[in-house]
Amino acid sequence: MTYENPYMKGRTWPELNILETLRHRNPLVICITNDVVRTFTANGLLAIGASPVMSECSEDLKDLIVHASALLINIGTLTPDKVSYYKEAIALAKKYEVPIVLDPVGCHAGAYRLSVVLDLIKTGNISLLRGNQSEIKAIYDALGPDDEDNNSTEGKGVDGAQVEDSAVIAYRLARLINCPVVATGEEDYVSDGTRVFAVPHGHPIMTAVTGTGCLLGAVLAAFFSAYYPCKNRLSIGEFLAYALAYYGLAGESAVQVSGVKPGSFSVAFMDALYSLDDAVLKSENRIRPIVVPDQLEVYFISGTQDVELNE
Amino acid sequence: MTYENPYMKGRTWPELNILETLRHRNPLVICITNDVVRTFTANGLLAIGASPVMSECSEDLKDLIVHASALLINIGTLTPDKVSYYKEAIALAKKYEVPIVLDPVGCHAGAYRLSVVLDLIKTGNISLLRGNQSEIKAIYDALGPDDEDNNSTEGKGVDGAQVEDSAVIAYRLARLINCPVVATGEEDYVSDGTRVFAVPHGHPIMTAVTGTGCLLGAVLAAFFSAYYPCKNRLSIGEFLAYALAYYGLAGESAVQVSGVKPGSFSVAFMDALYSLDDAVLKSENRIRPIVVPDQLEVYFISGTQDVELNE
Amino acid sequence: MTYENPYMKGRTWPELNILETLRHRNPLVICITNDVVRTFTANGLLAIGASPVMSECSEDLKDLIVHASALLINIGTLTPDKVSYYKEAIALAKKYEVPIVLDPVGCHAGAYRLSVVLDLIKTGNISLLRGNQSEIKAIYDALGPDDEDNNSTEGKGVDGAQVEDSAVIAYRLARLINCPVVATGEEDYVSDGTRVFAVPHGHPIMTAVTGTGCLLGAVLAAFFSAYYPCKNRLSIGEFLAYALAYYGLAGESAVQVSGVKPGSFSVAFMDALYSLDDAVLKSENRIRPIVVPDQLEVYFISGTQDVELNE
Secondary structure, X not given: OOOOOOOOHHHHOOOOOHHHHHHHHOOEEEEEOOXXXXXXXXXXXXXXXXXXXXXXXXXXXXXXXXXXXXXXXXXXXOOHHHHHHHHHHHHHHHHOOOOEEEEOOOOOOOHHHHHHHHHHHHOOOOOEEEEEHHHHHHHHHHHOOOOHHHXXXXXXXXXXXXXXXXXXXXXXXXXXHOOXXXXXXXXXXXXXXXXXXXXXXXXXHHHHOOOHHHHHHHHHHHHHHHHHHHOOOOOHHHHHHXXXXXXXXXXXXXXXXXXXXXXXXXHHHHHHHHHOOHHHHHHHOXXXXXXXXXXXXXXXXXXXXXXXXXO | OOOOOXXXXXXXXXXXXXXXXXXXXXXXXXXXXXXXOHHHHHHHHHHHOOEXXXXXXXXXXXXXXXXXXXXXXXOOOOOHXXXXXXHHHHHHHHHOOOOEEEEOOOOOOOHHHHHHHHHHHHOOOOOEEEEEHHHHHHHHHHHOOOOHHHHOOOOEOOOOOEOXXXXXXXXXXXXXXXXXXXXXXXXXXXXXXXXXXXXXXXXXXXXXXXXXXXXXXXXXXXXXXXXXXXXXXXXXHHHHHHHHHHHHHHHHHHHHHHOOOHHHHHHHHHHHHHHOOHHHHHHHOOOEEEXXXXXXXXXXXXXXXXXXOOO | OOOOOOOOHHHHOOOOOHHHHHHHHOOEEEEEOOOOOHHHHHHHHHHHXXXXXXXXXXXXXXXXXXXXXXXXXXXXXXXXXXXXXXXXXXXXXXXOOOOEXXXXXXXXXXXXXXXXXXXXXXXXXXXXXXXXXXXXXXXXHHHOOOOHHHHOOOOEOOOOOEOOHHHHHHHHHHHXXXXXXXXXXXXXXXXXXXXXXXXXXXXXXXXXXXXXXXXXXXXXXXXXXXXXXXXXXXXXXXXXXXXXXXXXXXXXXXXXHHOOOHHXXXXXXXXXXXXXXXXXXXXXXXXXXXXXXXXXXXXXXXXXXXXXXXX
């Protein structure tokens, strides 16, 4: 008997087939990523059934972009030259309607990184922002309202339980920049500006392997290509929650094989990304919707119907 | 009892010692390769008993080239600056008579990549071209005769069996650009323009690990250094067929250890490259010579004696 | 019962806690390293409990350097542009008093590399030089006295046994450039210009995995951050000997798990770096002090007291 997540639509979607769709589509994901994680990213994308390609100049990118399902921009080892290239790449992706995932690596740790990230967001062409909770907070702090009242990210959810700041920030930032936001941490949060989901998967050993965060950005980029056929069943926020759950479940499954050892884990994680399937994703995900205080205001004051409360 | 390949000279060459020679020589292979596969390439070269060195500018390369046994140029993450460097490197290698292996990564997928590859080939200094079958075909299509009749790559071999297009293309391209051509795929083909060999080794999981193709280019570069002492026994085409068989056998051996899991396979593959020896290469290779239609014309019309038909 | 190294102060230091201190401090190590080893370096630093960050331009580095415990400069894939960046990075690190480890990869193999290394050393800001014995010798030969007599690196130690040239060179170079020198090889030597230690750990398979030398440079950089609290107990030379012993012991421990197979070893080595602790370091290190001939001159002629002879 498998566990059935009582919170998620999966229970009424017996044929949940996100991974099958993804692998069938074998999406080409162009990665403009940092110098440390290219191999891990390429191997991870191959493992999930996507096709990675790294392209490092516009001359090349304009040939490849026409075949692409998604573009990842990860600023981990940025330089002024690369920043120019990010912008050219965003323009090309926009022209060919290729979705763009931005991973703002380390933007909480330096003014230069943050300014680059804000510039890229301001193009208005980012389709998904994926960062850790410190990075997402730094972006929100830079872009959010100055008003301290409105800016408070503390609050209680409908059930009276404390809602994590990071969930609130993900929701607000998604509304502010008008694209889904994934904020990863011990528990991951994703919001498309309408709903918010918590995804409590993964294992701490993942933080001892370089590139696990960066690869997630690439994996989310690959998942975009599988969203279209699921569109009528799932909001993009919920869909991304499944992608996060898949990634975290692969980590949990890997650590069962490897033990808490970073070298062995890294190998087992690739194996798990390769073998984990929709049945496991459906039966073992512990995704849960979250209601953040802002939503209640919208709900009760404006009567907006797009928040589904847990009944 | 070991299997003895009935097709190959190995049966009359009891002391086949290619790997022993290679490891004894410990050739220095300079790799100008792409950003994704450098670590895997370096580790693979170390595993087979070669010494890798990566050099990224002419100032450095001109010091190192004098010690080198071979130079690999892999265009996987090309930029205009790197293309200039490829050309400088080719000129330096030519000056010091260092053989050059060219890996035209992705040249079938973009006009820029293809134009760069054609430029490099036109230097006339490439010693070996190693690509997958799509890449090799793209180069042949760009360089081959326009005449549709002559350009047909369909045909039957001497035994009436269908000869794979890729084998024919490898043969023709080798004659056209006057250097051996390796076209990898489910079955690999190699031709030195005189003979053609099919090498049916490897395992599909290899395509789920980034760099297995790129590393092969580097491995072939390393093998060049072991060819000289084998020169009187083997044509370069046959010699390269052994190199391909070794690489594919290492893949087959690795998957026995790892199972069909990309992370585990990648580790086991390094182990297999390190441990596989001449005895296994001799007894387990399934290399077979192929006769392509063009050769028959040459053979019967011109009386050229360099095609050895299977008796 | 554990082995107690009779040579080292550890015997009188029951609470030896270098690794505990290091892991508690979780030092940020900025790595400006070569294109081949970035992933391995980042994973190795994570495994020992440090935080790696790669920074590739001054705009970024000046934000990050203020948080850093150490800076690594590894010239493995140098270019003229990168050399300019190394110099900017050294100036920034100096400004913020961040210790700098220099890894002069391949400087024995090319005049360009050597000239770059000498330039960097001449800034006077290098805190530790870590190279293999050929690299260290090349630097010493370039900087050392011309006088052949003084330049002789052959000699006998106090016990009449042959002292390895590399130990003598490490000692002399440390005095000459006024910073500790680590010269790795089958047996490693470290000198701070006052004392010399031999560290006979590790395993030959380490040379078949790319980046084991380069990662050591990064690991030594991380160890700097743990030196301050040990300052009153250990000279920097002795402290670095422990760092080398830890690294070599991790290699020995890994090969017990993996066997002599480079792929498996690489994985097991990460696991071992992660799990090896102070108890093992204390009980299993075979560090031994060495007295080089030059020290005897200093000792007997000048009466300098900083050489501790084995009683």
